[in-house]
Amino acid sequence: MTEEHDKTGAPKEADSDDAAELHQVGLTDAFIREIAGLIDEDYTDRVQELCRDMPAPDAAELIVKLDGGRRHKLVEMLEDELHPETFSYFERDLLNDLLEHMSGKNIAAIVNELDSDDAINLITRLDEERQGNIIRHLNRNLRAAVEEGLTFPEASAGRMMQREFVAVPQFWTVGKTVDYLRAAAATLPDRFYNVFIVDPMHRFIGAVSLSHVLCAQHPVKIDTLVEEEHVSVPVTMDQEQVAMLFRRKDLLSAPVVDDDDQLIGVITVDDVVDVIQEEAEEDLLKMGGVSNPDFFSPPISTVKARFWWLFVNLGTAFLDTFVISFFTGTIQKIVVLASLMPVVASMGGNAGTQTLAVVVRAIATKDLTDANTWRTVLKELLVGSINGILFGIVMIVGITIWYHNWKLGGIMAAAMVINLAAAGLSGALIPLALHKTGFDPANSATVFLTTVTDVVGFVAFLGLAAWLLT
Numbered sequence: 001m002t003e004e005h006d007k008t009g010a011p012k013e014a015d016s017d018d019a020a021e022l023h024q025v026g027l028t029d030a031f032i033r034e035i036a037g038l039i040d041e042d043y044t045d046r047v048q049e050l051c052r053d054m055p056a057p058d059a060a061e062l063i064v065k066l067d068g069g070r071r072h073k074l075v076e077m078l079e080d081e082l083h084p085e086t087f088s089y090f091e092r093d094l095l096n097d098l099l100e101h102m103s104g105k106n107i108a109a110i111v112n113e114l115d116s117d118d119a120i121n122l123i124t125r126l127d128e129e130r131q132g133n134i135i136r137h138l139n140r141n142l143r144a145a146v147e148e149g150l151t152f153p154e155a156s157a158g159r160m161m162q163r164e165f166v167a168v169p170q171f172w173t174v175g176k177t178v179d180y181l182r183a184a185a186a187t188l189p190d191r192f193y194n195v196f197i198v199d200p201m202h203r204f205i206g207a208v209s210l211s212h213v214l215c216a217q218h219p220v221k222i223d224t225l226v227e228e229e230h231v232s233v234p235v236t237m238d239q240e241q242v243a244m245l246f247r248r249k250d251l252l253s254a255p256v257v258d259d260d261d262q263l264i265g266v267i268t269v270d271d272v273v274d275v276i277q278e279e280a281e282e283d284l285l286k287m288g289g290v291s292n293p294d295f296f297s298p299p300i301s302t303v304k305a306r307f308w309w310l311f312v313n314l315g316t317a318f319l320d321t322f323v324i325s326f327f328t329g330t331i332q333k334i335v336v337l338a339s340l341m342p343v344v345a346s347m348g349g350n351a352g353t354q355t356l357a358v359v360v361r362a363i364a365t366k367d368l369t370d371a372n373t374w375r376t377v378l379k380e381l382l383v384g385s386i387n388g389i390l391f392g393i394v395m396i397v398g399i400t401i402w403y404h405n406w407k408l409g410g411i412m413a414a415a416m417v418i419n420l421a422a423a424g425l426s427g428a429l430i431p432l433a434l435h436k437t438g439f440d441p442a443n444s445a446t447v448f449l450t451t452v453t454d455v456v457g458f459v460a461f462l463g464l465a466a467w468l469l470t
Contacts, residue, residue: 244365381425
């Protein structure tokens, strides 16, 4: 049997001087291998002992890192041990796979233990035909919250908000508020940072931090402690804008209001962290031509999802071939051109991708506006040109030494300057143009950029070679 580990995944007899073990975040590979071995040997009691009271993120990590067969077996072994929140960490495909053999009633029992925002998030990741069956088995309050949440636009504040919050009338005193918090402790949210103040129509007036409530004198009216600059989030606001608002205002929580300015929910910073990670992952995947995470998808589904992006790239590759075909005669006369021309295209593609990444991020964070657009474009053109000159010098020296041909080195240098300048310019203009026309630059800019840099690189290098060397 492998070495015994505690529930955090660290060895029980770890060396106290080993900082890596003491500061281990998540589970160790050794612990995961031990659990896999115990699963193979059907040691259910031992698995339950090691995994008992395991935090939800660690349990989710353990399930994710096991292969399919062991994953299902572990869920069966820990059915009564897993914290319901564990299931909120899984991606869509994995979640549906794990819950495939569970009845709607059993899944509803899991969802009933979650906060309303986590419950809505989990249900929206399930297959549509299963959602209705699960919602029917939810308790009355959670069912109402989920049904309301599903009416709001996807990726909006209404989908991510939590319905459990603390609100008190504006005419209450600090003392009455504190007494209420103590008396209602069992029904209050597990964590909250602010007490919200509402008028008799339940319209949002302002927020008071818990620290101000605790430090104020009891006779003081609660509405006198309201912060001068209070922020509220419209229920239809996009989650990306919500995340930006939290970042700009350094918020821990923010109230969500409907069209009548009535308080209907709260968004907390832990939900915003999830959104920031989700949006970053989405943009990263889109720039690679992947529409959604398919790590747990079956091969056929993954092939279908990636095929059309590769098909578009195949078309642009033929465009490159078409351009090169005009210079076939030149390449036949000077064979060395065939080995050098990919260098120019590759450098242009890499330089353009650097610019593209910066500009797409600036668009997403609203750092790039009409006020600084052309300054940014000119800057990237200048950066590309300077890099082109610097690498052009390297090309002249290197090719002259390697091939004893300074003319070829000069042609290579000139093509490098032209293509890197074009890469900087197109890397800035393409995402801007796509954004202005309503397309997502993270999703489609890369294929246009690589086409431009390949074509410009081949035309510049082969065109100059045909003119000066033949």
